[in-house]
Amino acid sequence: MSDYVTGLVADWARERPELDTSSMEVVGRLLRVGQILQHRLDAVAARYGLSHKGDLDVLTALRRMGPPYEQTPSRLAKGVQLTTGGMTNRLDRLEAANLVARRPDPSDRRGVLVYLTDDGQRVVDNALEAIVAEQEALIGTLSARERATIAGMLGQLLTSLGDRGEERVGAVG
Amino acid sequence: MSDYVTGLVADWARERPELDTSSMEVVGRLLRVGQILQHRLDAVAARYGLSHKGDLDVLTALRRMGPPYEQTPSRLAKGVQLTTGGMTNRLDRLEAANLVARRPDPSDRRGVLVYLTDDGQRVVDNALEAIVAEQEALIGTLSARERATIAGMLGQLLTSLGDRGEERVGAVG
DNA sequence: CTAATATCAGCGCTACTGAGATCT
DNA sequence: CAGATCTCAGTATCGCTGATATTA
Numbered sequence: 001m002s003d004y005v006t007g008l009v010a011d012w013a014r015e016r017p018e019l020d021t022s023s024m025e026v027v028g029r030l031l032r033v034g035q036i037l038q039h040r041l042d043a044v045a046a047r048y049g050l051s052h053k054g055d056l057d058v059l060t061a062l063r064r065m066g067p068p069y070e071q072t073p074s075r076l077a078k079g080v081q082l083t084t085g086g087m088t089n090r091l092d093r094l095e096a097a098n099l100v101a102r103r104p105d106p107s108d109r110r111g112v113l114v115y116l117t118d119d120g121q122r123v124v125d126n127a128l129e130a131i132v133a134e135q136e137a138l139i140g141t142l143s144a145r146e147r148a149t150i151a152g153m154l155g156q157l158l159t160s161l162g163d164r165g166e167e168r169v170g171a172v173g
Numbered sequence: 174m175s176d177y178v179t180g181l182v183a184d185w186a187r188e189r190p191e192l193d194t195s196s197m198e199v200v201g202r203l204l205r206v207g208q209i210l211q212h213r214l215d216a217v218a219a220r221y222g223l224s225h226k227g228d229l230d231v232l233t234a235l236r237r238m239g240p241p242y243e244q245t246p247s248r249l250a251k252g253v254q255l256t257t258g259g260m261t262n263r264l265d266r267l268e269a270a271n272l273v274a275r276r277p278d279p280s281d282r283r284g285v286l287v288y289l290t291d292d293g294q295r296v297v298d299n300a301l302e303a304i305v306a307e308q309e310a311l312i313g314t315l316s317a318r319e320r321a322t323i324a325g326m327l328g329q330l331l332t333s334l335g336d337r338g339e340e341r342v343g344a345v346g
Numbered sequence: 347c348t349a350a351t352a353t354c355a356g357c358g359c360t361a362c363t364g365a366g367a368t369c370t
Numbered sequence: 371c372a373g374a375t376c377t378c379a380g381t382a383t384c385g386c387t388g389a390t391a392t393t394a
Contacts, residue, residue, distance in 0.1 A: 003331035011237040016301070023308035026320050027210055029327035034207020036334050037200055053360080064184040074375060086361050088377055110369045110375040128189070135196035141333040142326065147199050150326050153319055154202035158176035160314040161209050225383080247351065259385050261353055283351040283393045 005029050037138055044134045048127040049097065054080060056131075058090055059099060059124040062116045069116040072105065076114060099123055178202050210311055217307045221300040222270065227253060229304075231263055232272060232297040235289050242289040245278065249287065272296055 005028040009021045045056045057080050062069045071079075077087035091114055094100045099120035105111040116124065139147065178201040182194045218229045230253050235242045250260035264287055267273045272293035278284040289297065312320065 003328050003336045005328070005331070008237070015237055015239055016298075019301070019305060020309070021305070022317075022320065023305060023312055025324040026312050026315070026327070027214075027308040029324060029331060030203065031207055031211055032336065033327055033330055033334075034204055034211070036331075036336065038204060038207070041200075064181070064188060066188055072375080073377095083362060084376065085363075085378080089361075092377095105375090108370075108375080110367095112376070125189075128192070132192060132194070132196060135200040136193070138334065139196055139199050139330065141329060142199070146326055147195065150323060151198040151202060153315065153323050154199070154206055155176050155178070156314060157206055157312065158178070158202060158209075161206075161311065163176045163205065163209065227384085245351080246353095256386060257352065258354080258387075262385075265353095278351090281351080281394075283391095285352070 003029070004032055037135075040138060041131055041134060044130050045127055048123055048130065050123070050127060052090075052093060054082070054090055055094060055099075056124070056127060058087075058094060059116065059120060060128065062100070062114070063121070063124045063128070069121065070113050071115075072111050073114055074111070094120070176202070177205055210308075213311060214304055214307060217303050218300055221296055221303065223296070223300060225263075225266060227255070227263055228267060228272075229297070229300060231260075231267060232289065232293060233301065235273070235287070236294070236297045236301070242294065243286050244288075245284050246287055247284070267293070 005025060008028055009024055012019055012021050012024070042053060045051075050056045050059070058076060061076060061079050062071060065071060073087045073091060074084055076091075077084045080087075082090070091100060091102065095102060098117055100114050101117050102112045102114055105113045142150070178198060181201055182197055185192055185194050185197070215226060218224075223229045223232070231249060234249060234252050235244060238244060246260050246264060247257055249264075250257045253260075255263070264273060264275065268275060271290055273287050274290050275285045275287055278286050315323065
């Protein structure tokens, strides 16, 4: 078994032998795996017309909230780590594609509420199933036991990195 | 322990209970960890003046080759998955920063060779040490045994995804 | 002649910043 | 009045495409 990182580490061992490359064996692979998975999942989303990278994130964020699949732009922006200006652009795109719509917020006349249209609900539900299927295919070589092990360690790592889930971003949903 | 993905999965269990979210426990965490690590490492690179995302990749690619730290733009572009046009832009930036320089390729008068300047060698060597230190800090909570386990599983995963290391990209080096 | 190398100009995409209008 | 919400215009980053000149 010789992946991309194996070669990297070999290079550094030759060029900078005093460098401790043990962390690279983990971090390098994590980054590499993340890139490949993200790329493959983006391709799946694109098959559902979601060729703009962050669009699926917005749709799934709304979908995950449950009916009536509605949220303010500000809170959506926080959820996907975007400025409100950036969210305006994204929502314009999604609204033009008829996947979301805006309506005035009845409880705050400064604001608006964004909600999934019927089309948007259909697209996100279909896309999500395809995404999950692709995820399953991507990690198909890992046994149930290995999955539990790696998920546990990554969870520990995320927690140690301060990840609490207040801000839910990307990562398919 | 409750990270970002824990909340995600709980949302989907409520909204789409028939969906098998087990792959998301792994893939979601891999993506999330990758994002966080990349972000933190980018910040370290920025401290060395490498605020443009792909710049460190080019410098490390040259550094890893050993003296005289030299390569053609085409091969560099392949190594970091970039078009030659994109590489021209990057090299212009790096050359303006006096980190690399170009000279005519003596063996092919169509081409040029890019090499690390003395400044470039200093910067990449210093940045690399800082990157490795940051990596160590980031995964500090994992024991040696856990690191070996996760590195092994990720290597298996990368191999199954077709990663062979012909094209060495990003991922710190 | 075909293919490869590097560059350049023009384009597209995406997000950010800061200003402005509205409202709490 | 301070602060929040959203939008908009302008700007920046970054890579790609396709054309070009040169050489293998």
